[in-house]
Amino acid sequence: MPTDSQLPFPAELTEAIIDFVDDEQTLRATSLVCKAWVARSRYNLFRVVELCLPAHLDRFNGLLASSPHIAPHIKEIAVSENSLLALLRPAMAIVARLPNSLLKHPQVKPHRLAVHNQSWLPTRYHPEYLTGLSQLSTISSLDLFDVTFTTVADFSIILRALRRLRSLSATHLDAQRQLPSEELVAIGAELPLLTSLRVISQYPTSVIDWLLQYNTFPVLQDAEVSYEISGIDPNQGLGPFWHATGSTLENLSLTISKRASGASFPIQVIEKLFDMSRCTALRALRVDFRQERELAPDWAWLVWLLSHLPKHGALRSLAFAFQHSSHALATLHQFAAEVDRVLADAPSFSLLNQVVFEFDYRNPAEVDQDEDALLAKFPALSERGILHVELSA
Structure with a gap:
């Protein structure tokens, strides 16, 4: 086995190479190469613990012991x-036993908890x-995907227990039963440290509506909102x-879709849902239209x-995301002149x-006539020299 001084590459390079390894067997092998590779190999082996079966949690406890x-x-x-175990015997579900398991090993201090494809019934x-959940004080990021609660009251008490969250991602959440509006107000929570929020919801949006409407985020700085509007709710x-x-x-970053294809939003709905006149700190706005499929979108x-x-x-920065120049030209052309006028003349954009x-x-720019035609629809912005085209990150 080579010693650390005999390794031919700088430590930063070997660690970067190990970070690219994504299978357990290879990482186990790299951990045996030399002492210098052990820490980085273990970091990648154990950084994310995935639990999909009740037995996985038992094995995890045994490994820590x-x-x-x-x-x-x-x-x-x-x-x-x-x-089905999570529904038939909820007390035996992984999420039900996880806090107690982690508290038995206080040296485990996870920063992120991800719960996917799960009924979470606290x-x-x-x-x-x-x-026990509230004692997991190191968890600062919560990622929820396809999670179902009995009611949003379950979601509320989870958020109250994890009050140290700095980042929350909530995608396709649902509740088995709806609560009356007076109860929704009463169970709202405050997340005093949350700076980043990501929500994705298709109609019915009731769980996300409760999150957005009845909870407070006094220091929120970054939001990604993908939201389907019914037009009548x-x-x-x-x-x-x-x-x-x-x-x-x-x-x-904002993505808006309509439940009824081809229907326009009534002005009453627009005024109620899109009034951002209080967003005085907003520095960067990105509007994502990559899922837009209508030939004549509204x-x-x-x-x-914008007005x-x-x-x-x-x-300071405004971005419109499309699949490509032809997509942008086809979906934008009816409103291009209005957007150009508003962005060039309104004091909001000084x-x-x-x-x-x-x-x-x-x-290639020299053969993309649609890109040239698109930019030509924004003469005022082009004259100011602030109009650009980029590849999505």
Whole structure:
């Protein structure tokens, strides 16, 4: 076995190479090469612990008991059980037993908890469950995907237990039963440290509506919102979210879809859901249209939103994301003149220094006539020299 001094590459390079390894068997092999490779190999082996079956949690507990030295490497716990056991015997589900398991090994200090494809029913677990969950004080990031609660009250008490969250991702959440509006108000929570929020919801959006409408995020800075609007439901919660976060929100990525294809949003819906006049701290706005499929899309909501941003706002960067130049030209042409006029004339954009079209892929500039035709539809922005085209990151 070579000694550390005999290794031919700098430590930074070998660690970068090990980071690219994505299978357990190879990482086990790299950990045996030399002492210098052990720490980085263990970091990649144990950084993410995936638990999909009840037996996985039992094996995880046994591993920690026999090898406590791996505990500092564990940064993320990912639970994706999706089994009947979680419904028939909820107290035996992985999410039900996880807090107690982690508290038995205090040297394990995960930063991120991911719960996917799961029924999460904290009110059906042990009476001390929430006390245990609240003691996992190192968890600062929560990632939820396809999670079902009995009611949003379950979601509320989870958020109250994890009050140290700095990042929350909530995608396709659902509740088995709906609560009356007066109860929804009463169970709202405050996440005093949350700076990053990502929500993706298709109609019915009731769980996400509760999150956006009845919870407070006093220091929220970055938000990614993908949201389907029914056009007729007055209780959707997007509008109140802008009012509550307007003084702190700095970066926003927004994707809006319509439940009824071809239907236009009534002006009453637009005024209620897209009033961002209180977003005085907004510096970067990105609007994603890559999922837009209509031949004649309705961009009236976007024109209204841009027209009603704070008159003395801080917006510096505006981006529109499309699949490619032909897609942008086909979907934008009816509203291009209005968008160009609003961005060039409204006082809200006095500090705007770039308007970017983001494409998933680009043809060579010399042969892409659609890209030239698209840019030609924005003469005022082109004259200011702030119009650009980029590949999506």
